[in-house]
Amino acid sequence: MQDEFWARPGQSLVSHLDNVAKLASDFARDIGLPNAGFLLGSLHDQGKASQAFQNYIRSATGFWDQEDEHYVDAAGKRGKIDHSTAGSQKIWAALKGIPLKKTDPLFAQMLALCLCSHHSGLIDCLEPGGENAYKRRIGKDTGKTHLTEAVAAWGKECGPSRHDLLLECLKEMRGRFSKLLKTSPSNLCSSCITRSCSGYVPNPIAWFHLGFYTRMLLSCLLDADRIDSADSGQPLNALWRSSGETDWEKPIRRLETHLLDIQGDRPIDEIRRSVSQRCLDRAEGPKCIYKLTVPTGGGKTLSGLRFALHHARRHRMKRIINVIPYTSIIDQNADVARSILEPKSEEEFGSIVLEHHSNLEPEKETPRSRLAAECWDAPVIYTTMVQFMESLFSHGTRSARRMHRLAQAVIVFDEIQTLPVKCARLFCNAVNFLVRECGASVVLCTATQPLLDKLEQPERGVLTLEANSELMPDVENLFHQLERVEILDRTRVGGWTLEQVADLAAEQYEKAGSCLAVVNTKDWARRLYNELSCRGLPGVHHLSTDMCAAHRLCVLNEMRSKLENHEPVLCVSTQLIEAGVDISFGAAIRFLASLDSILQTAGRCNRNRERRNGPGLVHILNPDREELGPLKEIKTGQEAARRLLQEFHADPESLGGSLTHPKVIERYFLYHFFDRREEMDYTVKANKVGRTDNLVNMLSCNPKNPGNMDFHPSLRQSFAEAGRHFQVIDEATRAVIVPFGEGKDIIAELCGLHDPKMLGPLLRRAQRYSVNLFPGPSKVLDQAGAIHEIQKGWGIYYLDKRHYSDRTGVSTTVVNDMDVHIC
Known part of the structure; x- marks a missing residue:
């Protein structure tokens, strides 16, 4: 009977669930929770066994025509048939029939949250007004969630082939979280008006980490689901995906050869070699948070890469992620790495180095890089601080999908002093989690090292550094x-x-x-x-x-x-x-x-x-x-x-x-x-959530939330609300495509576009020819009639060429340049 259900045209539901379970288990192994990953993959789409979904999918694809008795108007059903809640309800119902430890309901909640959130991003446990959104979702009418049909198809058990994995998962999670649940009490809890968690986990940072574990599990499920869905329709995708353990020997050999080739005889070259050698020597050290404090011009970029490659080999780590503050320099750093680490042949272009940022040049995109960028599936990745932080905190599924790739990774932050102050504690808590719980190592590179380990109120989050965290032996002398x-x-x-x-x-x-x-x-x-x-x-x-x-x-x-x-x-x-x-x-x-x-x-x-x-x-x-x-x-x-x-x-x-x-x-x-x-907790104003609060609170134990009064061990985070308010850079901006160089051709192509399939590729090309306008200049240009919509209703805009200077860019007044300069 199970084989009769479709996940999508050309793929049975049982095949999809089996594939996603295996992938999610492999991904979750990096955070010590392979059984949890397998369970989530097995349950996530069981609601698709409903007659309502099967009618929809067959009608939408033309398998059934309008004369068929089961035919439905698919356009009106898209995204409206709940198939994600049934798995959550199965887990919650199964708790009633098994012997439980005190914290088992908490672990079951983490699993259930992932299942009911795999199309939306993590939902709120508590909404800003105090309503328990998680309870409401779990208590949703089973007729609307199609739980009965899911149970009829798959059984009451939480797992594949009538095998109940829930007990194994709970046991796995007890072991994994035992140390976290015994975290020392925080001084903040003694003054908390709710004290609803003090009998269980009296520490906001521990709750923050439990929330992050939940997001990590969701990330494993999201990536597994998206990969199997994409590959079922495009089997050749598998040829472009990474597989197996990364072989670090080849890139290391190429870097070492390059370093020998560029040796100079100036005094500054000798200093740079000393910095590089020190990074090589320290690469054998343990996984932890390191600082690389070197004055500008001291060779941090290649020295940091040398440390990362050798450290990754020493600890058999999955990937290296280089986080750059601005898109204006990411091209430069990635091009240097690619020229060293990758062979010249076009066939292997992008096999080691992946750029993921908004200004990527189209000619640098390949089938491999497009797939890899969706989920950071490459040995060496260059991305921005915005992309990194969004993978951890933004609402939705697109960025969250990449989060699990941070586990077992060497993460190198270039120019860490540019981290926005409002994100300081979120960053510290996240980095501590990635290192302590997920097997990552972190390197903070800069000439001006911020004191992230010495913030006031450390109980709200500071960076945890070991005594020998600085890679350079004598920073003052350097x-x-x-x-x-x-x-x-x-x-x-x-x-x-x-x-x-x-x-x-x-x-x-x-x-x-x-x-x-x-x-x-x-x-x-x-x-x-x-x-x-x-x-x-x-x-x-x-x-x-x-x-x-x-x-x-x-x-x-x-x-x-x-x-x-x-x-x-x-x-x-x-x-x-x-x-x-x-x-x-x-x-x-x-x-x-x-x-x-x-x-x-x-x-x-x-x-x-x-x-x-x-x-x-x-x-x-x-x-x-x-x-x-x-x-x-x-x-x-x-x-x-x-x-x-x-x-x-x-x-x-x-x-x-x-x-x-x-x-x-x-x-x-x-x-x-x-x-x-006072800004470091990422403040959210009262007109946004009904009270002055901050994201550190909302993503930990949510002490100011009016619904946070129940005395029981459960997540109370406002995940979705926090994600909607999170922005690395405060920008109320409007993007316009400008007529510089190829931008003129892109504007013309967009204005004459008739095939919607070409919109995505054109917009990717347009990113390098776009400028973000703040409200003031945007209003002036609107009033001057200088901003035009590409096609009515599309919400894509371009700038009149008379308002773009080849010397200074966007101008609110008409410029007198002869024509736009083309490189």
Whole structure:
């Protein structure tokens, strides 16, 4: 009888459930829960055995025509036949017939949540108003969930072929979670008004981790389900998927050969070799959280990759995930890794290195990479902090599917100081979970290491570091060896006017041969660029996020070429050039900002010690007028930096005698994090959830939720609500495709598109030619009639070519450029 049920055309339901069970079990083995994964795969679609679903699927595919007695209007049924709740109800009903331990209902709830959430993303246990959404879902009318039909087809047992796996799962989960459930009591619990969990697990972080285990199990199920569903219709997909244990020997051999080939004889090359050798030596260490603190230009990128490859081989880890702060530098880092680790042949392109980010070039996409990007199925992955954090916290299924790939992985965070402060505790709790519970190792790479292990209120979440977590043996000496610039504090009462800033930039450009000026706002960047351009200086360039990614890359490549040929270059940029962009200027100017931003600008000056007549000069200026508006990060960073500069001038020796010294960086982050300590839990305002709350609460024991009064061991998280409010970067922006280079052709193709199947590929191509507009400029451009919808009702927009400059990008006024520059 079971063979008569369809999962989809061409695949029986029993085959689908068996395949998903095996895949989910393999995935969940990485977190020590293979039986739980198998059970979830076996149960997740048992509700499809209902007559209602079978009528729908046969009608939707044309197997039954309108004359058939079972035919239904499939269009009206799509997504409306509940087939995910029956498995959850089976688990809950089965508890009544077996001997239970005190925590077994909690474990059963975790399993049931995954089943009823596998099409929506994790549902709320408690909704913001206090209603128990989980109880409501489990108590749903069985006629609507088709539980009776599922039981008739598969039996009451929770597992395949009449074999009940639930007892085995509960036993497995008791063993896996025994240590977690015995976590030391938290001081927060003594003052909690509900105290509903104090008799069981009196620690919010433990509840956070239990919630994360639930999301991990859901991720295993999601990925297994999506893979089997896709491969049933496209059997060739299996040829492109990774299989078996990763062979790290080949990429290691290629990297070691490359390092031998690039050995130079300059003093800075010797320092970089020392950094690299230290990373190699420490790669034999245990799985844990490491810090790699190296000044800019010290070779962190390849040294970190060397550590990761050897560490992965030592511990037989599944993959390496490199997390980059901005899409503006991910291409650069991934291209370097690919050129080293992958063979030149087209057949093997993408076999080792995968890029997953919004600005991926279409020519870098292959059948293998498209499939791998859906679930991070590759040995070495380059992605962004946004993608990483969304895999852990966002609502829905698309990002959550990738989460389980973080288990048994080496995760390398580049420029970790760029982590938004509001995400600090979420990040710390998540990283601790991945290392303690999921067998991951983490490396925090930066020249300006934030004090994530020294946050106030550690009971709410701080990074857990071992005593020997720093990979470099003598960080202070390394900073002294790599000191290549002198930072000059030239802030003054009244600030610097536009003309004065331009005068200084032109002066430094003339003296040093090249100069970088980094400002805080796009308005300042545009005005300063225009002022310098009007002076007739050759080699003046502009960079900001008003330019699409393809445009910015063109400018960066043009500047690099000129700098290598010793041609004059004067670049005016917003902070996008700071983190990780491999480029070097003779001098630099930085508007007052956070200390880490100032030091990152300094890292683009005299990067390779090209200057023979002393250090590169970095000038800190304060503009006379600066409208920062909602840029709170910059405002608070300026305040902490001002305080630190005053202390440094009063007693420089107590801070190491240099503004680049690690003591200065540590003092800065102490001030900066103390000033922003109330923001670190990711606050959610009262108008969003009915009270002022935060995501750390909502994803742990939910103490402020009015429904959190029951005294029993159960999850009470508001998973879905927290996911809907989570954003790594606060952006109320609107994307528009701009007529730069190939963007013009893409706009034309979209406007004339008739085949909807081509929309996806065109939109992927358009990502590199899109700009995100904030509400103010977007409104002005709308009023000017400069933004047009591609086709009515599609919600895809493009910009009039008269409002895009080949020099500065999007303009709210008509520009006079002859035509858009094509690279």
